[in-house]
Amino acid sequence: MTQEYCAVDLGPVAEILKDYPPEEASLIQVLQDVHRAYNYLPCDVLGTVAKTLNVPLAKVFSVSTFYKAFSLEPQGDTIIKICVGTACHIRGAGQLVEELERKLGVGPDQTTEDRKFTVKTVNCVGACAMAPVMIVGETYHGSAKPARIGKFLAEAEVDHAD
Amino acid sequence: MQIESKAAFESLQTESRARHADAQAEIHVCCGTGCLANGSKAVAEAFAAEAEKRNRNGGPKLVVKPTGCHGFCERGPLVAFKPSGLLYTKVKAAAVSEVVEKTVEGGEILSRFLYKDPTDKSRIEQYADIPFYKHQNRVAMRNIGLIDPTDILDAVAEGAYSGLAKALFEMDPDRVIDEVETSGLRGRGGAGFNTARKWRSCKKAEGDRRFVLCNGDEGDPGAFKDRSIMEGDPHSVIEGLIIGAYALGAHEGFIYVRDEYPLAIVNLMIALEQARAFGLLGANILGTGFDFDIKISRGGGAFVCGESSALMLSIAGKVGEPRAKYVHSTAKGLFDLPTVLNNVETWANIGAIIDKGGTWYASLGTEKSKGTKAFSLVGKVKNTGLIELEMGTTLRHIIFDIGGGTLGDRPFKAVQTGGPSGGCIPEHLLDLPVDFEKLTEAGSMMGSGGMIVMDDRTCMVDVARYFLAFLIEESCGKCTPCREGLRQMLVIYNDLVEGRGKNGDIERIERLAKAMQLGSLCELGKSAPNPVLSTLRYFRDEYEAHINDKACPAGMCRELTAYRILEDLCGGCHACVKVCPVDCIAGEPKSLHVIDHEACISCGACFDVCPDEAIVTFPKNTLFETEVV
Numbered sequence: 001m002t003q004e005y006c007a008v009d010l011g012p013v014a015e016i017l018k019d020y021p022p023e024e025a026s027l028i029q030v031l032q033d034v035h036r037a038y039n040y041l042p043c044d045v046l047g048t049v050a051k052t053l054n055v056p057l058a059k060v061f062s063v064s065t066f067y068k069a070f071s072l073e074p075q076g077d078t079i080i081k082i083c084v085g086t087a088c089h090i091r092g093a094g095q096l097v098e099e100l101e102r103k104l105g106v107g108p109d110q111t112t113e114d115r116k117f118t119v120k121t122v123n124c125v126g127a128c129a130m131a132p133v134m135i136v137g138e139t140y141h142g143s144a145k146p147a148r149i150g151k152f153l154a155e156a157e158v159d160h161a162d
Numbered sequence: 163m164q165i166e167s168k169a170a171f172e173s174l175q176t177e178s179r180a181r182h183a184d185a186q187a188e189i190h191v192c193c194g195t196g197c198l199a200n201g202s203k204a205v206a207e208a209f210a211a212e213a214e215k216r217n218r219n220g221g222p223k224l225v226v227k228p229t230g231c232h233g234f235c236e237r238g239p240l241v242a243f244k245p246s247g248l249l250y251t252k253v254k255a256a257a258v259s260e261v262v263e264k265t266v267e268g269g270e271i272l273s274r275f276l277y278k279d280p281t282d283k284s285r286i287e288q289y290a291d292i293p294f295y296k297h298q299n300r301v302a303m304r305n306i307g308l309i310d311p312t313d314i315l316d317a318v319a320e321g322a323y324s325g326l327a328k329a330l331f332e333m334d335p336d337r338v339i340d341e342v343e344t345s346g347l348r349g350r351g352g353a354g355f356n357t358a359r360k361w362r363s364c365k366k367a368e369g370d371r372r373f374v375l376c377n378g379d380e381g382d383p384g385a386f387k388d389r390s391i392m393e394g395d396p397h398s399v400i401e402g403l404i405i406g407a408y409a410l411g412a413h414e415g416f417i418y419v420r421d422e423y424p425l426a427i428v429n430l431m432i433a434l435e436q437a438r439a440f441g442l443l444g445a446n447i448l449g450t451g452f453d454f455d456i457k458i459s460r461g462g463g464a465f466v467c468g469e470s471s472a473l474m475l476s477i478a479g480k481v482g483e484p485r486a487k488y489v490h491s492t493a494k495g496l497f498d499l500p501t502v503l504n505n506v507e508t509w510a511n512i513g514a515i516i517d518k519g520g521t522w523y524a525s526l527g528t529e530k531s532k533g534t535k536a537f538s539l540v541g542k543v544k545n546t547g548l549i550e551l552e553m554g555t556t557l558r559h560i561i562f563d564i565g566g567g568t569l570g571d572r573p574f575k576a577v578q579t580g581g582p583s584g585g586c587i588p589e590h591l592l593d594l595p596v597d598f599e600k601l602t603e604a605g606s607m608m609g610s611g612g613m614i615v616m617d618d619r620t621c622m623v624d625v626a627r628y629f630l631a632f633l634i635e636e637s638c639g640k641c642t643p644c645r646e647g648l649r650q651m652l653v654i655y656n657d658l659v660e661g662r663g664k665n666g667d668i669e670r671i672e673r674l675a676k677a678m679q680l681g682s683l684c685e686l687g688k689s690a691p692n693p694v695l696s697t698l699r700y701f702r703d704e705y706e707a708h709i710n711d712k713a714c715p716a717g718m719c720r721e722l723t724a725y726r727i728l729e730d731l732c733g734g735c736h737a738c739v740k741v742c743p744v745d746c747i748a749g750e751p752k753s754l755h756v757i758d759h760e761a762c763i764s765c766g767a768c769f770d771v772c773p774d775e776a777i778v779t780f781p782k783n784t785l786f787e788t789e790v791v
């Protein structure tokens with residue numbers, strides 16, 4: 001494996017794997033930590049996970065693609081989640097998705113070209129009383145209105161610059 | 163400090179209760195997910211700083227507690243005061259020093275923070291007098307909002323773990339199961355299976371190693387009771403699991419939590435650690451020689467993993483595809499060993515049942531559905547939030563007395579219960595007493611207790627379509643009736659909402675529904691037709707309007723709906739212009755505004771903001787006729 005091909009740092013995954021017993025039952029928990037550390041599941045890292053946990057690589061991929069929490073593609077600096085659960089749906093979540101598409105030029109499960117934002121839809125984040133809800137980065141916005149999306153995006157860019 | 167005897171536990175209780183006896187006031191700041199989103203962290207910090215300042219100056223002691231969700235998230239950040247019982251809503255950090263000075267010290271009530279009743283506009287001072295709380299009866303949620311979930315002593319002071327102490331010191335394992343049986347408790351995760359019966363069936367299974375699991379996957383969109391319980395009173399869940407483990411002879415437990423609930427995970431972890439530190443969990447619990455510990459397993463964001471066999475596979479690190487039901491998980495569950503899985507709310511009831519007795523619990527509720535039930539009341543209703551009520555309360559009471567009626571007093575159309583496995587209940591059934599049986603008879607389900615209120619601006623064809631789209635994403639794809647049936651149904655529904663509906667579509671939908679009910683492997687596929695069939699049963703006229711007139715009576719299906727401004731009503735406030743995403747409304751302030759129908763995308767944003775109700779919908783295919791008139 002050349003240096004160029006192996007562009008991801010395998011340091012963090014090695015650290016994560018130390019915390020778990022090397023068995024299949026650890027797989028999902030490990031992938032979650034990996035996802036948090038790398039912001040996605042890089043292929044090479046999955047190889048390391050498979051080897052260390054003694055799970056076939058095919059199984060690792062099968063789990064990685066089955067669960068929605070995982071992305072095999074690099075994601076934007078800020079992840080925008082729009083809740084499209086029932087309560088949010090009937091209070092206008094669809095309008096939020098459209099407005100984001102107009103503002104960023106990308107739809108659900110896509111990342112802007114400058115890698116600043118990834119848009120995702122989720123089914124209920126448990127804040128239904130404040131529907132419709134969108135989460136920009138770590139910040140929850142309740143009773144979100146399309147007209148306020150511009151402001152949310154600007155705040156996220158500032159946050160990230162900090 | 164490890165507690166190793168009954169006497170030591172009792173003195174811990176006394177000690178924890180005395181802790182704040184000398185406080186002048188307790189200030190409870192809600193720090194649940196909802197209130198945090200509204201800025202409650204800064205509010206809690208500001209109160210803590212004020213309390214600290216007074217402490218330093220030798221002033222009266224103020225106790226500031228961050229609590230879990232009070233269920234009233236929409237009005238957050240919420241601040242409750244003890245012992246006065248006062249409740250403030252929408253408190254801002256900047257106002258905190260004024261609140262401490264005037265309200266806490268001066269006893270003055272700042273009316274601008276009082277809850278305003280949306281029905282009669284009156285201001286209500288006391289937490290207990292607000293209709294939203296007045297009608298509740300909290301068992302599973304008994305301590306939420308009263309305790310700091312990250313402080314075990316706070317929970318102990320309110321009675322946490324006294325059920326556990328009673329079980330361990332006074333009851334043998336079988337007596338515990340008997341007590342649960344007497345209570346009549348049924349599972350709160352959906353199907354309402356009798357809890358004691360499930361436990362007995364696991365107890366009978368062979369083998370030394372067995373598990374107790376807690377289902378905190380809460381996948382039903384629109385339901386968030388489990389989130390609130392795990393966040394706001396994690397000890398109730400932990401206590402329930404320990405009692406269950408004792409009854410069943412299990413030494414290992416897992417709590418499976420949705421990945422979307424980060425705060426629940428954090429609070430559970432803290433609670434587990436503190437319980438271990440006090441000897442309530444781990445080896446030799448309370449000095450009785452009983453060993454039991456709990457691990458947390460984070461879900462991966464798949465709805466189907468809420469299903470019991472899929473959940474167990476997921477804990478084992480595998481893909482969560484359900485298996486056929488003839489193998490019972492009570493005999494062969496997690497790692498193929500005997501396992502009991504119960505919902506978060508089910509576990510949260512156990513401690514109270516043991517503490518107060520099964521007979522007490524059975525005195526609440528209806529003949530076959532005992533006790534209380536948590537619901538999340540959301541959608542187009544004035545007071546949205548989380549409530550717990552006795553089983554048998556009518557829908558009308560829930561939606562109109564507690565919920566305050568529909569938003570903007572628009573006509574009520576239906577309430578959706580049971581999530582993607584449930585159905586829509588129409589207005590003529592509002593007097594239905596809510597319990598497991600009645601909801602099923604009405605073609606819906608209890609499910610996770612989500613109640614989503616819908617008004618005349620909700621299209622029932624679209625609601626059914628919405629759930630199909632949801633389930634297509636979430637179906638694991640293992641069996642054909644579910645995987646393909648959902649897709650084919652969605653094709654028909656897309657035709658309906660986009661104006662291509664044709665005669666025979668309803669019958670085709672019904673045939674597919676039957677096939678899915680009969681042929682699907684797991685409950686996801688078997689119950690998937692419920693939203694479809696219940697909307698067909700009660701709102702067939704809406705389907706027919708979509709097919710025969712190419713019209714959406716609710717004015718929501720975009721391909722079928724156009725918007726128009728009524729000349730006589732428009733006051734020219736310009737509000738619609740500001741929200742129109744495609745800038746297709748023209749008009750000078752204070753004069754009539756007009757919509758450009760060519761450009762309008764029928765999003766409805768203008769309709770929602772118009773203060774004069776000057777904007778109306780009409781079927782798109784009559785656009786030409788209307789324009790000529």
Ligand SMILES: Cc1cc2nc3c(=O)[nH]c(=O)nc-3n(C[C@H](O)[C@H](O)[C@H](O)COP(=O)(O)O)c2cc1C
Pocket residue numbers: 348349350351352353354355377378379380381382465466467468469470471503504505506508610684685686
């Ligand atoms: C597709 C599907 C999703 C489910 N999701 C959940 C869930 O999120 N939470 C839950 O407690 N039960 C869920 N259930 C029900 C569980 O399979 C199981 O019956 C329940 O957790 C048992 O607990 P109880 O007896 O305390 O209700 C789901 C069932 C199906 C078929």
Ligand code: SF4
Pocket residue numbers: 466483484636637638639640641642644645682683684685686687688
């Ligand atoms: S019914 Fe659906 S979710 Fe259940 S096993 Fe079949 S395909 Fe999977």
Ligand code: SF4
Pocket residue numbers: 725741742743744745746747757761762763764765766767768769
């Ligand atoms: S429905 Fe939407 S697009 Fe059409 S005029 Fe109103 S705001 Fe503009």
Ligand code: SF4
Pocket residue numbers: 727731732733734735736737738739755771772773774775776777
């Ligand atoms: S919001 Fe209503 S009243 Fe105001 S300009 Fe638009 S149509 Fe006229």
Ligand code: FES
Pocket residue numbers: 083084085086087088089123124125126127128129131132133383384385
């Ligand atoms: S439906 Fe959006 S938060 Fe629950």
Ligand code: FES
Pocket residue numbers: 192193194195196197198230231232233234235236238239240
């Ligand atoms: S989070 Fe504060 S009331 Fe729900």
